[in-house]
Amino acid sequence: MTLRRRELLKAAGAAGALALTGCATPMIGTPDKARVLVVGGGFGGATAAKYVRVLSDAKIDVVLVEPDAAFVSCPLSNLVLGGSRQVADLTVPYTALAKQHGVTVVRDTVASIDPVKRVAVLGSGASIGYDKLVLSPGVEMMWDRVAGLKEANTQGRILQAWKAGPETVALRRQLEALPDGGVFAIAIPEAPYRCPPGPYERACVVAAYLKAAKPKAKLLILDANEDVTSKGALFKRVWAEQYPGLVEYRPQHKATSVDAASNTVKFEIQDEVRADVLNVLPPMRAGAIAVQTGLANSNARWCNVNFLNFESTVHKHIHVIGDAIQVASLMPKSGHMANSHAKVVAAAIVAELNGWEINPAPMLSNTCYSFVDDQRVIHVASVHEYVAAEKTYRTVAGSGGLSPAPNELEGRYAWNWARTIWADALG
Protein backbone atom coordinates (compact mmCIF):
# COMPACT_ATOMS: atom_id res chain seq x y z
CA MET A 1 0.00 0.00 0.00
CA THR A 2 2.75 2.46 0.96
CA LEU A 3 4.76 1.39 -2.08
CA ARG A 4 1.80 2.03 -4.30
CA ARG A 5 1.25 5.45 -2.82
CA ARG A 6 4.91 6.36 -3.10
CA GLU A 7 5.01 5.26 -6.73
CA LEU A 8 1.87 7.19 -7.51
CA LEU A 9 3.31 10.31 -5.94
CA LYS A 10 6.54 9.81 -7.79
CA ALA A 11 4.72 9.43 -11.08
CA ALA A 12 2.47 12.39 -10.37
CA GLY A 13 5.50 14.50 -9.41
CA ALA A 14 7.39 13.53 -12.53
CA ALA A 15 4.32 14.32 -14.60
CA GLY A 16 4.13 17.77 -13.03
CA ALA A 17 7.76 18.43 -13.87
CA LEU A 18 7.28 17.26 -17.41
CA ALA A 19 4.16 19.33 -17.86
CA LEU A 20 6.29 22.41 -17.12
CA THR A 21 8.83 21.61 -19.80
CA GLY A 22 6.19 20.55 -22.28
CA CYS A 23 6.99 18.03 -24.97
CA ALA A 24 6.25 19.37 -28.42
CA THR A 25 8.95 17.16 -29.92
CA PRO A 26 10.21 13.83 -28.59
CA MET A 27 13.59 13.74 -26.89
CA ILE A 28 15.48 12.38 -29.89
CA GLY A 29 19.20 11.97 -29.31
CA THR A 30 18.80 12.24 -25.56
CA PRO A 31 17.17 8.95 -24.56
CA ASP A 32 18.17 9.49 -20.94
CA LYS A 33 15.74 12.42 -20.84
CA ALA A 34 12.90 10.61 -22.55
CA ARG A 35 9.88 8.97 -20.99
CA VAL A 36 7.89 6.05 -22.35
CA LEU A 37 4.47 5.58 -20.83
CA VAL A 38 3.04 2.07 -21.10
CA VAL A 39 -0.69 1.63 -20.59
CA GLY A 40 -1.80 -1.87 -19.65
CA GLY A 41 0.27 -4.55 -17.91
CA GLY A 42 -0.73 -7.68 -19.82
CA PHE A 43 1.48 -9.78 -22.07
CA GLY A 44 2.06 -6.80 -24.39
CA GLY A 45 2.41 -3.92 -21.95
CA ALA A 46 4.52 -5.67 -19.32
CA THR A 47 6.92 -6.94 -22.00
CA ALA A 48 7.14 -3.50 -23.62
CA ALA A 49 7.91 -1.85 -20.26
CA LYS A 50 10.67 -4.34 -19.50
CA TYR A 51 12.21 -4.35 -22.97
CA VAL A 52 12.33 -0.56 -23.34
CA ARG A 53 14.38 -0.59 -20.14
CA VAL A 54 16.52 -3.56 -21.21
CA LEU A 55 17.15 -2.46 -24.81
CA SER A 56 17.91 1.14 -23.80
CA ASP A 57 20.34 -0.12 -21.15
CA ALA A 58 18.06 1.49 -18.56
CA LYS A 59 18.47 4.97 -20.09
CA ILE A 60 14.84 5.59 -20.98
CA ASP A 61 12.39 6.31 -18.15
CA VAL A 62 9.44 3.90 -18.24
CA VAL A 63 6.13 4.30 -16.40
CA LEU A 64 3.62 1.44 -16.51
CA VAL A 65 0.00 2.17 -15.62
CA GLU A 66 -2.04 -0.91 -14.73
CA PRO A 67 -5.15 -1.12 -12.53
CA ASP A 68 -4.66 -4.67 -11.26
CA ALA A 69 -2.39 -5.54 -8.35
CA ALA A 70 -0.86 -8.48 -10.22
CA PHE A 71 -0.73 -10.03 -13.67
CA VAL A 72 -3.09 -12.97 -14.20
CA SER A 73 -2.41 -15.07 -17.29
CA CYS A 74 -5.30 -15.80 -19.63
CA PRO A 75 -3.30 -18.59 -21.29
CA LEU A 76 -3.71 -21.72 -19.12
CA SER A 77 -6.68 -20.19 -17.25
CA ASN A 78 -8.97 -22.79 -18.82
CA LEU A 79 -7.24 -25.27 -16.51
CA VAL A 80 -8.88 -23.45 -13.59
CA LEU A 81 -12.24 -24.30 -15.15
CA GLY A 82 -11.11 -27.91 -15.51
CA GLY A 83 -10.19 -27.91 -11.82
CA SER A 84 -6.53 -28.90 -12.11
CA ARG A 85 -5.16 -25.43 -11.35
CA GLN A 86 -5.93 -22.32 -9.28
CA VAL A 87 -5.79 -18.65 -10.36
CA ALA A 88 -2.85 -18.26 -7.96
CA ASP A 89 -0.84 -20.61 -10.22
CA LEU A 90 -1.28 -18.10 -13.06
CA THR A 91 -0.58 -14.94 -11.06
CA VAL A 92 2.69 -12.98 -11.26
CA PRO A 93 3.37 -9.76 -9.32
CA TYR A 94 4.65 -6.56 -10.95
CA THR A 95 7.36 -6.14 -8.32
CA ALA A 96 10.26 -7.44 -10.46
CA LEU A 97 9.50 -4.91 -13.19
CA ALA A 98 10.03 -2.19 -10.59
CA LYS A 99 12.89 -3.73 -8.62
CA GLN A 100 14.92 -5.48 -11.32
CA HIS A 101 14.28 -3.13 -14.21
CA GLY A 102 13.45 0.25 -12.68
CA VAL A 103 10.00 0.54 -14.23
CA THR A 104 7.74 2.92 -12.30
CA VAL A 105 4.58 0.87 -11.81
CA VAL A 106 1.49 2.97 -11.14
CA ARG A 107 -1.64 1.15 -10.04
CA ASP A 108 -4.32 3.17 -11.76
CA THR A 109 -6.42 3.44 -14.88
CA VAL A 110 -5.98 5.91 -17.72
CA ALA A 111 -9.03 8.13 -18.00
CA SER A 112 -7.99 10.05 -21.11
CA ILE A 113 -5.08 10.69 -23.45
CA ASP A 114 -4.25 14.02 -25.10
CA PRO A 115 -2.30 12.95 -28.20
CA VAL A 116 -1.33 16.53 -29.08
CA LYS A 117 0.05 17.59 -25.70
CA ARG A 118 1.17 14.00 -25.12
CA VAL A 119 -0.27 13.71 -21.64
CA ALA A 120 -2.32 10.91 -20.10
CA VAL A 121 -4.75 11.72 -17.30
CA LEU A 122 -5.14 8.91 -14.79
CA GLY A 123 -8.30 7.77 -13.05
CA SER A 124 -6.94 9.28 -9.84
CA GLY A 125 -6.65 12.68 -11.55
CA ALA A 126 -2.83 12.75 -11.81
CA SER A 127 -1.39 13.34 -15.25
CA ILE A 128 1.71 11.87 -16.87
CA GLY A 129 3.48 13.35 -19.87
CA TYR A 130 5.22 11.10 -22.39
CA ASP A 131 7.52 11.17 -25.35
CA LYS A 132 6.19 7.82 -26.54
CA LEU A 133 3.07 6.01 -25.40
CA VAL A 134 2.70 2.25 -25.74
CA LEU A 135 -0.96 1.32 -25.50
CA SER A 136 -1.65 -2.33 -24.78
CA PRO A 137 -5.28 -2.16 -23.69
CA GLY A 138 -6.40 -5.68 -24.58
CA VAL A 139 -9.99 -6.18 -25.60
CA GLU A 140 -13.32 -4.81 -24.50
CA MET A 141 -16.47 -6.95 -24.65
CA MET A 142 -19.10 -5.51 -26.99
CA TRP A 143 -21.94 -6.29 -24.62
CA ASP A 144 -24.58 -4.51 -26.69
CA ARG A 145 -24.16 -7.02 -29.52
CA VAL A 146 -25.92 -9.67 -27.40
CA ALA A 147 -29.10 -8.29 -25.86
CA GLY A 148 -29.44 -8.93 -22.15
CA LEU A 149 -25.88 -10.18 -21.76
CA LYS A 150 -24.50 -7.21 -19.83
CA GLU A 151 -27.24 -7.45 -17.19
CA ALA A 152 -26.90 -11.23 -16.98
CA ASN A 153 -23.15 -10.81 -16.54
CA THR A 154 -23.48 -8.11 -13.89
CA GLN A 155 -25.84 -10.36 -11.96
CA GLY A 156 -23.25 -13.15 -12.19
CA ARG A 157 -25.70 -15.38 -14.06
CA ILE A 158 -24.05 -15.66 -17.48
CA LEU A 159 -20.28 -15.32 -17.37
CA GLN A 160 -17.61 -14.75 -20.00
CA ALA A 161 -14.43 -15.51 -17.98
CA TRP A 162 -12.42 -14.28 -20.97
CA LYS A 163 -10.24 -12.14 -18.73
CA ALA A 164 -8.72 -14.50 -16.18
CA GLY A 165 -9.59 -13.71 -12.58
CA PRO A 166 -12.69 -13.73 -10.40
CA GLU A 167 -15.00 -14.66 -13.28
CA THR A 168 -12.88 -17.70 -14.00
CA VAL A 169 -13.40 -18.85 -10.42
CA ALA A 170 -17.11 -18.03 -10.56
CA LEU A 171 -17.54 -20.07 -13.75
CA ARG A 172 -15.72 -22.98 -12.13
CA ARG A 173 -18.25 -22.81 -9.25
CA GLN A 174 -21.11 -22.93 -11.76
CA LEU A 175 -19.55 -26.01 -13.35
CA GLU A 176 -19.15 -27.67 -9.97
CA ALA A 177 -22.83 -27.01 -9.28
CA LEU A 178 -23.88 -28.40 -12.67
CA PRO A 179 -26.06 -31.50 -12.13
CA ASP A 180 -24.94 -34.76 -13.69
CA GLY A 181 -27.01 -34.87 -16.86
CA GLY A 182 -26.92 -31.06 -17.12
CA VAL A 183 -25.79 -29.02 -20.11
CA PHE A 184 -22.86 -26.59 -20.37
CA ALA A 185 -22.89 -24.40 -23.47
CA ILE A 186 -20.20 -22.04 -24.72
CA ALA A 187 -21.11 -19.44 -27.36
CA ILE A 188 -18.24 -18.16 -29.52
CA PRO A 189 -18.33 -14.82 -31.38
CA GLU A 190 -17.31 -14.28 -34.97
CA ALA A 191 -13.56 -13.96 -35.49
CA PRO A 192 -11.49 -11.96 -34.80
CA TYR A 193 -11.64 -12.28 -31.03
CA ARG A 194 -8.98 -12.73 -28.34
CA CYS A 195 -7.28 -16.16 -28.43
CA PRO A 196 -8.69 -18.01 -31.46
CA PRO A 197 -8.26 -21.57 -30.06
CA GLY A 198 -9.25 -20.55 -26.51
CA PRO A 199 -12.96 -21.44 -26.68
CA TYR A 200 -12.22 -24.87 -28.18
CA GLU A 201 -9.55 -25.54 -25.57
CA ARG A 202 -12.10 -24.54 -22.93
CA ALA A 203 -14.57 -27.02 -24.37
CA CYS A 204 -11.94 -29.79 -24.18
CA VAL A 205 -10.80 -29.05 -20.65
CA VAL A 206 -14.34 -28.68 -19.30
CA ALA A 207 -15.30 -31.89 -21.13
CA ALA A 208 -12.44 -33.70 -19.37
CA TYR A 209 -13.84 -32.53 -16.02
CA LEU A 210 -17.41 -33.50 -16.94
CA LYS A 211 -16.33 -36.90 -18.26
CA ALA A 212 -14.74 -37.69 -14.89
CA ALA A 213 -17.17 -35.96 -12.51
CA LYS A 214 -20.54 -35.81 -14.32
CA PRO A 215 -20.48 -38.43 -17.07
CA LYS A 216 -24.10 -37.85 -18.08
CA ALA A 217 -23.57 -34.13 -18.70
CA LYS A 218 -23.40 -32.61 -22.17
CA LEU A 219 -21.27 -29.82 -23.63
CA LEU A 220 -22.45 -27.70 -26.56
CA ILE A 221 -20.13 -25.50 -28.59
CA LEU A 222 -22.24 -22.82 -30.29
CA ASP A 223 -19.94 -21.14 -32.79
CA ALA A 224 -20.84 -17.99 -34.74
CA ASN A 225 -18.17 -18.99 -37.26
CA GLU A 226 -18.54 -21.33 -40.23
CA ASP A 227 -16.05 -23.73 -38.72
CA VAL A 228 -13.53 -24.09 -35.89
CA THR A 229 -11.23 -21.06 -36.26
CA SER A 230 -7.96 -22.63 -35.03
CA LYS A 231 -6.47 -26.13 -34.90
CA GLY A 232 -9.80 -27.34 -36.31
CA ALA A 233 -8.91 -30.85 -37.44
CA LEU A 234 -7.09 -31.56 -34.16
CA PHE A 235 -9.90 -30.29 -31.94
CA LYS A 236 -12.57 -32.15 -33.89
CA ARG A 237 -10.63 -35.37 -33.62
CA VAL A 238 -10.30 -34.88 -29.85
CA TRP A 239 -14.05 -34.29 -29.49
CA ALA A 240 -14.83 -37.38 -31.57
CA GLU A 241 -12.30 -39.70 -30.00
CA GLN A 242 -11.90 -38.46 -26.44
CA TYR A 243 -15.35 -37.02 -25.71
CA PRO A 244 -17.84 -38.92 -27.92
CA GLY A 245 -21.47 -38.24 -26.98
CA LEU A 246 -20.34 -35.53 -24.59
CA VAL A 247 -19.20 -32.69 -26.85
CA GLU A 248 -21.35 -31.44 -29.71
CA TYR A 249 -20.07 -28.80 -32.12
CA ARG A 250 -22.61 -26.54 -33.84
CA PRO A 251 -21.26 -23.98 -36.35
CA GLN A 252 -23.13 -20.90 -37.64
CA HIS A 253 -24.66 -20.09 -34.26
CA LYS A 254 -24.39 -16.34 -33.87
CA ALA A 255 -25.79 -15.32 -30.50
CA THR A 256 -28.07 -12.28 -30.54
CA SER A 257 -29.67 -12.31 -27.09
CA VAL A 258 -29.76 -14.11 -23.78
CA ASP A 259 -32.41 -14.56 -21.13
CA ALA A 260 -30.84 -14.99 -17.71
CA ALA A 261 -34.07 -16.10 -16.02
CA SER A 262 -34.42 -19.16 -18.27
CA ASN A 263 -30.69 -19.50 -19.07
CA THR A 264 -31.46 -19.35 -22.77
CA VAL A 265 -29.43 -18.00 -25.67
CA LYS A 266 -31.03 -16.98 -28.95
CA PHE A 267 -29.36 -16.93 -32.35
CA GLU A 268 -29.61 -15.00 -35.60
CA ILE A 269 -30.87 -18.03 -37.51
CA GLN A 270 -30.77 -21.25 -35.49
CA ASP A 271 -33.14 -22.38 -32.74
CA GLU A 272 -32.59 -21.09 -29.23
CA VAL A 273 -30.63 -23.18 -26.73
CA ARG A 274 -31.23 -23.60 -23.00
CA ALA A 275 -28.36 -24.76 -20.83
CA ASP A 276 -27.74 -25.20 -17.11
CA VAL A 277 -24.50 -23.21 -17.40
CA LEU A 278 -24.13 -20.70 -20.20
CA ASN A 279 -20.76 -19.17 -21.12
CA VAL A 280 -21.46 -16.51 -23.73
CA LEU A 281 -18.57 -14.64 -25.33
CA PRO A 282 -19.73 -11.49 -27.10
CA PRO A 283 -17.86 -9.92 -30.03
CA MET A 284 -14.80 -7.98 -28.92
CA ARG A 285 -12.98 -4.83 -29.91
CA ALA A 286 -9.90 -2.87 -28.83
CA GLY A 287 -9.85 -1.87 -25.16
CA ALA A 288 -12.01 1.14 -24.26
CA ILE A 289 -9.17 3.66 -23.93
CA ALA A 290 -8.08 2.94 -27.53
CA VAL A 291 -11.61 3.41 -28.84
CA GLN A 292 -12.11 6.55 -26.75
CA THR A 293 -8.85 8.06 -28.03
CA GLY A 294 -10.05 7.57 -31.60
CA LEU A 295 -7.44 4.93 -32.43
CA ALA A 296 -9.85 2.15 -33.44
CA ASN A 297 -9.98 3.15 -37.09
CA SER A 298 -10.51 -0.32 -38.52
CA ASN A 299 -14.25 -0.98 -38.62
CA ALA A 300 -14.53 1.02 -35.36
CA ARG A 301 -13.16 -2.07 -33.59
CA TRP A 302 -9.41 -2.46 -34.03
CA CYS A 303 -6.45 -0.08 -34.30
CA ASN A 304 -4.52 0.18 -37.55
CA VAL A 305 -0.80 0.52 -36.98
CA ASN A 306 2.37 0.98 -38.99
CA PHE A 307 3.79 -2.52 -38.61
CA LEU A 308 7.42 -1.33 -38.55
CA ASN A 309 7.01 0.36 -35.17
CA PHE A 310 3.34 -0.27 -34.24
CA GLU A 311 2.63 3.45 -34.30
CA SER A 312 -1.06 4.25 -34.64
CA THR A 313 -2.08 5.46 -38.08
CA VAL A 314 -4.25 8.07 -36.31
CA HIS A 315 -1.92 9.70 -33.79
CA LYS A 316 1.87 10.05 -33.83
CA HIS A 317 3.83 8.82 -30.80
CA ILE A 318 1.07 6.41 -29.72
CA HIS A 319 2.05 2.80 -30.40
CA VAL A 320 -0.67 0.17 -30.08
CA ILE A 321 0.18 -3.51 -29.51
CA GLY A 322 -1.46 -6.79 -28.62
CA ASP A 323 -5.06 -7.88 -29.13
CA ALA A 324 -6.22 -4.31 -29.82
CA ILE A 325 -4.63 -3.97 -33.26
CA GLN A 326 -5.98 -4.74 -36.70
CA VAL A 327 -3.86 -7.82 -37.27
CA ALA A 328 -1.86 -8.85 -40.31
CA SER A 329 -2.79 -12.00 -42.19
CA LEU A 330 -2.42 -15.17 -40.07
CA MET A 331 -1.42 -13.12 -37.01
CA PRO A 332 -3.38 -14.41 -34.00
CA LYS A 333 -4.61 -12.28 -31.11
CA SER A 334 -2.52 -14.18 -28.58
CA GLY A 335 -0.45 -13.42 -25.50
CA HIS A 336 2.65 -14.70 -27.24
CA MET A 337 2.00 -12.44 -30.24
CA ALA A 338 1.47 -9.44 -27.93
CA ASN A 339 4.84 -10.22 -26.34
CA SER A 340 6.35 -10.33 -29.86
CA HIS A 341 4.74 -6.99 -30.80
CA ALA A 342 6.12 -5.50 -27.58
CA LYS A 343 9.70 -6.38 -28.44
CA VAL A 344 9.44 -4.84 -31.91
CA VAL A 345 7.90 -1.67 -30.51
CA ALA A 346 10.50 -1.47 -27.71
CA ALA A 347 13.38 -1.76 -30.19
CA ALA A 348 11.77 0.77 -32.54
CA ILE A 349 11.26 3.28 -29.72
CA VAL A 350 14.82 2.85 -28.46
CA ALA A 351 16.14 3.37 -32.00
CA GLU A 352 13.97 6.39 -32.62
CA LEU A 353 14.78 8.10 -29.32
CA ASN A 354 18.48 7.58 -30.06
CA GLY A 355 18.03 9.09 -33.50
CA TRP A 356 18.82 5.79 -35.25
CA GLU A 357 17.00 4.30 -38.21
CA ILE A 358 14.48 1.74 -37.00
CA ASN A 359 14.88 -1.89 -37.98
CA PRO A 360 13.50 -2.24 -41.53
CA ALA A 361 13.02 -6.02 -41.16
CA PRO A 362 11.46 -6.92 -37.78
CA MET A 363 10.45 -10.52 -36.99
CA LEU A 364 7.69 -11.97 -34.83
CA SER A 365 7.17 -15.48 -33.54
CA ASN A 366 4.15 -17.24 -32.09
CA THR A 367 3.68 -20.53 -30.29
CA CYS A 368 0.28 -21.37 -28.93
CA TYR A 369 -0.38 -24.44 -26.80
CA SER A 370 -3.91 -25.73 -26.15
CA PHE A 371 -4.76 -28.35 -23.54
CA VAL A 372 -7.20 -31.07 -24.59
CA ASP A 373 -7.42 -32.35 -20.99
CA ASP A 374 -5.36 -31.48 -17.91
CA GLN A 375 -2.19 -33.13 -19.30
CA ARG A 376 -2.12 -33.38 -23.07
CA VAL A 377 -1.53 -30.51 -25.45
CA ILE A 378 -1.57 -29.51 -29.12
CA HIS A 379 0.30 -26.51 -30.53
CA VAL A 380 0.34 -24.16 -33.49
CA ALA A 381 3.56 -22.23 -34.24
CA SER A 382 4.54 -19.57 -36.76
CA VAL A 383 7.30 -17.11 -37.66
CA HIS A 384 6.36 -13.78 -39.24
CA GLU A 385 8.61 -11.40 -41.21
CA TYR A 386 7.95 -7.81 -42.20
CA VAL A 387 7.56 -7.50 -45.96
CA ALA A 388 8.49 -3.94 -46.90
CA ALA A 389 6.81 -4.02 -50.32
CA GLU A 390 3.46 -4.84 -48.68
CA LYS A 391 4.04 -2.97 -45.39
CA THR A 392 2.75 -5.93 -43.44
CA TYR A 393 3.88 -9.21 -41.90
CA ARG A 394 3.75 -12.52 -43.71
CA THR A 395 4.51 -15.92 -42.27
CA VAL A 396 7.92 -17.06 -43.51
CA ALA A 397 7.37 -19.53 -46.35
CA GLY A 398 7.80 -23.12 -45.18
CA SER A 399 7.79 -22.25 -41.47
CA GLY A 400 5.21 -23.00 -38.81
CA GLY A 401 2.86 -25.88 -38.24
CA LEU A 402 0.78 -27.90 -35.82
CA SER A 403 1.17 -30.89 -33.52
CA PRO A 404 0.41 -34.19 -35.21
CA ALA A 405 -1.70 -35.23 -32.18
CA PRO A 406 -2.21 -34.36 -28.50
CA ASN A 407 0.70 -35.46 -26.31
CA GLU A 408 2.01 -35.14 -22.76
CA LEU A 409 5.48 -33.93 -23.77
CA GLU A 410 3.89 -30.75 -25.12
CA GLY A 411 1.91 -30.52 -21.90
CA ARG A 412 5.24 -30.09 -20.11
CA TYR A 413 6.45 -27.69 -22.80
CA ALA A 414 3.24 -25.66 -22.40
CA TRP A 415 3.94 -25.12 -18.70
CA ASN A 416 7.54 -24.33 -19.47
CA TRP A 417 6.42 -21.82 -22.09
CA ALA A 418 4.05 -20.19 -19.59
CA ARG A 419 6.60 -19.85 -16.78
CA THR A 420 9.23 -18.60 -19.23
CA ILE A 421 7.08 -16.04 -21.04
CA TRP A 422 5.75 -14.72 -17.73
CA ALA A 423 9.36 -14.25 -16.61
CA ASP A 424 10.28 -12.76 -20.00
CA ALA A 425 7.52 -10.19 -19.58
CA LEU A 426 7.58 -9.58 -15.83
CA GLY A 427 10.76 -11.04 -14.36
Place this chain on the structure above:
Amino acid sequence: MTPLWIPRLALLLAAFGAQAQGQESQDLRTRSLAATCAHCHGTDGRALPGAVVAGLAGRPAAELVEQMRAFKSGARNATVMPQLAKGYSDAQIEQLAAYFSAQKAQAPR
Protein backbone atom coordinates in the same frame (compact mmCIF):
# COMPACT_ATOMS: atom_id res chain seq x y z
CA MET B 1 44.03 30.89 -43.74
CA THR B 2 41.95 28.10 -42.27
CA PRO B 3 44.06 25.08 -41.43
CA LEU B 4 42.91 22.12 -43.48
CA TRP B 5 43.01 19.68 -40.58
CA ILE B 6 40.03 21.20 -38.80
CA PRO B 7 37.34 20.17 -41.32
CA ARG B 8 39.19 16.89 -41.85
CA LEU B 9 39.16 16.15 -38.15
CA ALA B 10 35.49 17.07 -37.99
CA LEU B 11 34.78 14.69 -40.86
CA LEU B 12 36.80 11.97 -39.21
CA LEU B 13 34.97 12.43 -35.93
CA ALA B 14 31.62 12.46 -37.69
CA ALA B 15 32.51 9.24 -39.50
CA PHE B 16 33.66 7.67 -36.25
CA GLY B 17 30.41 8.77 -34.59
CA ALA B 18 28.33 7.30 -37.41
CA GLN B 19 30.23 4.04 -37.15
CA ALA B 20 29.71 3.83 -33.37
CA GLN B 21 26.04 4.61 -33.81
CA GLY B 22 25.86 2.06 -36.61
CA GLN B 23 27.28 -0.60 -34.32
CA GLU B 24 24.89 0.24 -31.47
CA SER B 25 21.98 0.33 -33.88
CA GLN B 26 23.03 -3.06 -35.31
CA ASP B 27 23.41 -4.51 -31.80
CA LEU B 28 19.88 -3.36 -31.01
CA ARG B 29 18.57 -5.22 -34.07
CA THR B 30 20.42 -8.36 -33.06
CA ARG B 31 19.01 -8.16 -29.52
CA SER B 32 15.57 -7.62 -31.00
CA LEU B 33 15.95 -10.71 -33.22
CA ALA B 34 17.22 -12.76 -30.26
CA ALA B 35 14.17 -11.65 -28.28
CA THR B 36 12.01 -13.75 -30.64
CA CYS B 37 13.50 -16.82 -28.88
CA ALA B 38 13.02 -15.54 -25.33
CA HIS B 39 9.40 -16.67 -24.77
CA CYS B 40 10.51 -20.30 -24.57
CA HIS B 41 14.27 -20.13 -23.94
CA GLY B 42 14.28 -17.23 -21.48
CA THR B 43 15.29 -13.57 -21.71
CA ASP B 44 18.71 -13.44 -23.44
CA GLY B 45 18.54 -17.23 -23.73
CA ARG B 46 18.80 -17.82 -19.98
CA ALA B 47 16.43 -20.68 -19.12
CA LEU B 48 14.63 -20.65 -15.77
CA PRO B 49 15.74 -23.06 -13.04
CA GLY B 50 14.19 -26.46 -13.71
CA ALA B 51 13.22 -25.55 -17.29
CA VAL B 52 12.51 -28.46 -19.65
CA VAL B 53 13.53 -26.36 -22.68
CA ALA B 54 17.28 -25.79 -23.06
CA GLY B 55 18.88 -22.43 -22.38
CA LEU B 56 20.91 -20.85 -25.16
CA ALA B 57 23.11 -18.37 -23.28
CA GLY B 58 26.82 -19.17 -23.19
CA ARG B 59 26.64 -22.19 -25.49
CA PRO B 60 29.20 -22.44 -28.33
CA ALA B 61 27.98 -20.66 -31.47
CA ALA B 62 28.94 -23.61 -33.68
CA GLU B 63 26.78 -25.96 -31.60
CA LEU B 64 23.77 -23.61 -31.79
CA VAL B 65 24.16 -23.24 -35.56
CA GLU B 66 24.45 -26.99 -35.98
CA GLN B 67 21.28 -27.63 -33.94
CA MET B 68 19.29 -25.00 -35.79
CA ARG B 69 20.42 -26.40 -39.15
CA ALA B 70 19.44 -29.89 -38.02
CA PHE B 71 15.98 -28.64 -37.00
CA LYS B 72 15.65 -26.77 -40.28
CA SER B 73 16.66 -29.71 -42.46
CA GLY B 74 14.57 -32.18 -40.49
CA ALA B 75 17.65 -34.14 -39.39
CA ARG B 76 16.66 -33.47 -35.79
CA ASN B 77 13.09 -34.28 -34.88
CA ALA B 78 11.17 -32.27 -32.27
CA THR B 79 7.75 -30.75 -31.60
CA VAL B 80 7.96 -27.01 -32.25
CA MET B 81 11.54 -26.21 -33.22
CA PRO B 82 11.60 -27.76 -36.72
CA GLN B 83 8.62 -25.53 -37.56
CA LEU B 84 10.17 -22.38 -36.04
CA ALA B 85 13.71 -23.00 -37.34
CA LYS B 86 12.41 -22.87 -40.91
CA GLY B 87 11.39 -19.26 -40.24
CA TYR B 88 15.00 -18.05 -39.90
CA SER B 89 17.57 -17.57 -42.68
CA ASP B 90 21.06 -19.03 -42.40
CA ALA B 91 22.42 -15.51 -41.83
CA GLN B 92 19.92 -14.93 -39.01
CA ILE B 93 20.86 -18.27 -37.45
CA GLU B 94 24.55 -17.25 -37.48
CA GLN B 95 23.63 -13.89 -35.96
CA LEU B 96 21.53 -15.52 -33.22
CA ALA B 97 24.19 -18.10 -32.42
CA ALA B 98 26.89 -15.44 -32.08
CA TYR B 99 24.64 -13.40 -29.82
CA PHE B 100 23.62 -16.21 -27.48
CA SER B 101 27.12 -17.64 -27.24
CA ALA B 102 28.29 -14.23 -25.98
CA GLN B 103 25.64 -14.12 -23.21
CA LYS B 104 26.48 -15.19 -19.68
CA ALA B 105 24.56 -18.29 -18.62
CA GLN B 106 23.79 -16.63 -15.27
CA ALA B 107 21.88 -13.38 -15.12
CA PRO B 108 23.99 -10.41 -14.00
CA ARG B 109 22.94 -9.27 -10.52
